[in-house]
Amino acid sequence: MNIDLIEAAAKQIKGHAVRTPLLNAPLLDETAGRRIFVKSECLQKTGSFKYRGARSAISAMDAGTRAQGVIAFSSGNHAQGVALAASEQGAPAVIVMPRDAPKLKIDNTQAYGAEVVLYDRATEDRDAIGQELAEARGLTLIKPYDEPQVIAGQGTVGLEIAAQAEDQGVDAAEVLVCCGGGGLTSGIALALAAKAPAMQVRPVEPEGFDDVTRSLRVGARQTNNAMSGSICDAILTPSPGKLTFPILQEHCGPGVVVTDEEAQRAMVAAFLRLKVVLEPGGAVALAAALFHGQGDEDVIVVASGGNVDAPVFQAALDRFG
């Protein structure tokens, strides 16, 4: 993995992915006591950054393999990104999703033209289901994060942050990133190390699913005890990736852990101040900026997605709106 691969991905996705805005709101700054810039990947196609990595990975396939089709496992955002990127590039897509994934994510994945195969997290083996389908149909697996082309695609967020922060006169800042398996965080960290080395990237995770934070602390890949039990469904992954972890180790500062309640409060702040819709997992970095900040340095937050079912959004507004 290096910056050249990320710059090549940027060329591949140009004109397809949205160059999402780096938003700022004076009243949000006032609450936080420092300037907060929000890279709003909820405004990306399919409602999350995942489209970037999917588009990048599918673009990089040879035409014959691509035409046979792709397969992915995902609770929803990678699912939608792969479904749309595949459909745009003429590749059939099969997405294996847990039956308890948010309804909006399942519906949208189908609407983007993918075949959705549902499984039960408790009783069925996702990998076995996927492997059987892949072999039977000659599908190529698009991994959600532990794949160089995917990391490169997500890293284009970092290239944009470097340019947009410079336009705003910001050259040094903490960059807080919502973190599951580390594809987005490692891609951004690589891009910023090359383009804006005074930026310090830090992964942000939900309480109880802090595998990356613990792994960085002890210097070896740690695993979460559970795979459910937080509203932040988008970023509940078992452990940092084999590829992503060394990059996180080399380039990132310590992790930050936030509660589900803090994520809900951040969703409400985004609604009131920024006028963007964030899903719980897409709001944890903003939560870290609002509730775990120190000092008055500028902070850049990556709001990674906005695919939230209406009742979950309403619950946050009911509690903190």
Added chain:
Amino acid sequence: MNIDLIEAAAKQIKGHAVRTPLLNAPLLDETAGRRIFVKSECLQKTGSFKYRGARSAISAMDAGTRAQGVIAFSSGNHAQGVALAASEQGAPAVIVMPRDAPKLKIDNTQAYGAEVVLYDRATEDRDAIGQELAEARGLTLIKPYDEPQVIAGQGTVGLEIAAQAEDQGVDAAEVLVCCGGGGLTSGIALALAAKAPAMQVRPVEPEGFDDVTRSLRVGARQTNNAMSGSICDAILTPSPGKLTFPILQEHCGPGVVVTDEEAQRAMVAAFLRLKVVLEPGGAVALAAALFHGQGDEDVIVVASGGNVDAPVFQAALDRFG
């Protein structure tokens, strides 16, 4: 009024106003049966396009007059735009607001540093209150729409649409604009007449407050019977402006009228598909695109604002989410 004034305003607000994105979502296009591009002014500073006109008007004042202060009448979006633009440029601001304006809008106007004077729409004379304050303190009135510098500021939305549509390969389209007094609509119409003459601008209004639509139809300024009774508080104005109406007549196609229910449905579509928060009045143009469209031509929608109280947003999600 001419394009030079709009281009001058664009220079004045550059680096202050957000160049808001022109968003698009494949699943929204699918629902509508045509491509919909949404110029998302809810992502503008203060949550609506009104900041542009306010910044432009206050920039154009001479320094001495500006230092004495400004005054504005507004139910909320112009209020916030003037409050922030004044505060940024060191001008004291007094905003006269109806007591029944959305709470978020009153709170924010104060938070941006303005002095808010509340009045009762039914029993008090807004203009008398304002005139007394203006004379006593030497304040300059910043009108909400019938003022060349304000129209020029709002017209910068049109310059951006022309450039962004070209980037997307769109040179001809219907451009639907949420319309109150016509400042935004006339500014955009002027800008597009100069920069993208194949675009056809059409004002969109809520049912019962269709003064502009009727005025365009009969060729003379018409007045609404009421000033309340729609959830679209941001765009309930008595009649088109003296300055704005001739521009609308020269450059705009027929108006479109939507129901409050259609505005709510559009708010939900924006939540689900675009991940942006729209207030009812800021959603009427999207409602027109979704529910009053004809043919399969591309349509550009100006989503003018997102300052909505949580209960109003939740009501829309409850009904149609």
